[in-house]
Amino acid sequence: MNSFSRTRALQQYYRDLFTRTIFLPEADVLPAWLVTEVLNFANPDFASLNDKLTLAQTGLNPEQDRALKLMMGAIILSNSALDMHQHANPEPVDADKIEKITHYIVEALKLDGNKNYLVAGVQVLFRINEISSAIFLISNNLSELSESPVALKILLLVCLMEEDFNQAYVIIEQLTGNMELIGEDPMTLLMVVSALYRLGGCPDSFIDFRPLADTLCRPDSERYQWLIEPANNSKTTVLVGCDKAYFSAHGLSLLLSIFNTNRSELNVHFHIYNCDAGLEQQISGLREAMPELGISLSSEAFRTGKADKVHYASRRLVFLPHALKKIASPVLLLDADSLVRKPWSALKETLEAKDLLLTWDENAPFWESILAAFIYSEGGEPSAKYLATVARFIDINLQNNNAEWFLDQIALAAAENELSAMEKMAIGREAISKLADAGHGEDAFCWVLGKSRQESEAYREYKSSLLENYSALIG
Structure with missing residues (x-):
């Protein structure tokens, strides 16, 4: 997996699945309305929100204050990539905005590299289709992200798209070893059974693949x-x-x-x-x-x-x-x-x-x-x-x-x-x-x-x- 060309060609729908919700409890020190606009409503209006973000009093030390505002700024800039802000013909995020978002994330992590910021950074980069950067961030922080459900799910999707099934199996073992990492997420369960099927298995739960070989069974046409x-x-x-x-x-x-x-x-x-x-x-x-x-x-x-x-x-x-x-x-x-x-x-x-x-x-x-x-x-x-x-x-x-x-x-x-x-x-x-x-x-x-x-x-x-x-x- 180098250029991630197949992953980059994915519809925004799939990037939204694992990036629409960003968990950032550090943002609780900001005004509630501002956090709601950025994280809940996914407001992409950087010009109006950034001034209010800059002026917000957090009570944090200067480095933590700066890191939080940089990460929130990156999220605001990335919100425009979400499907909800696109039309029938979505346009990719422009290069200048990608460079700015990436810079914000890098600077934020230098100032405060806590796990929530790492995960948010991965999500934002994946959201704007910077697959190489997202994977680089995961790879360089595997020990901290090994129990992060969203990081593992993003990595699994990339492995499936690039048809790296051996690596996909390693991730599946990690996810299924602690079912709390999967929860009741239907997309992750779909990825798991699809990967197991492509690896030669015959999953029988969530979706049952055994009917593929059951040639004697025919749907009742009397209905x-x-x-x-x-x-x-x-x-x-x-x-x-x-x-x-x-x-x-x-x-x-x-x-x-x-x-x-x-x-x-x-x-x-x-x-x-x-x-x-x-x-x-x-x-x-x-x-x-x-x-x-x-x-x-x-x-x-x-x-x-x-x-x-x-x-x-x-x-x-x-x-x-x-x-x-x-x-x-x-x-x-x-x-x-x-x-x-x-x-x-x-x-x-x-x-x-x-x-x-x-x-x-x-x-x-x-x-x-x-x-x-x-x-x-x-x-x-x-x-x-x-x-x-x-x-x-x-x-x-x-x-x-x-x-x-x-x-x-x-x-x-x-x-x-x-x-x-x-x-x-x-x-x-x-x-x-x-x-x-x-x-x-x-x-x-x-x-x-x-x-x-x-x-x-x-x-x-x-x-x-x-x-x-x-x-x-x-x-």
């Missing part, structure tokens, strides 16, 4: 109700899975975007979770208003509890193999918050002629390397085997109450990892920016919302124009 039969034609069918609320917020706009760009090329099938009579009637009306799209509808009923978003993201992948048997044409799975921008025929001409096409992100961690935002299947043998494994993995984990965030994504990645080299060659792969872009680039087939669910101005304008232009069709 599905077909409320509106699919169209009997050769057009590719877009499959969208969501609940009633997400249909109203996003699914309807997606439907209009398909009508706007591909009414002669695509069918649309909605798989609605816990569909009620009112929504069934609404979708029937949309089918009549837009007959070109051959709109069809299915549903399944279940209780979700607190993990509803995991169920909603994952159950559509369990349904997909069943849908491929029922629908006569190829199926294209899209996120419900997608907005289609380009003609399907134009995109398809540029894609590999494969039975199965997956969206690939080489800069993502293993559990997010294959994305569920865009999956194209023609229903042949390569698709059938792969998607059956994905469905089985998800279904058994949901039955066992392992409804963990990223369950759908890790199912896609692990199922692909189980394929032979020849089987992998039968699968097409395309970059996410070309197919389903969360950055809302002009050339993408469709736009999706990223983890932050932030809508760019272009996304909002396109969505608003669709709702306005086709208001007569949706009532």
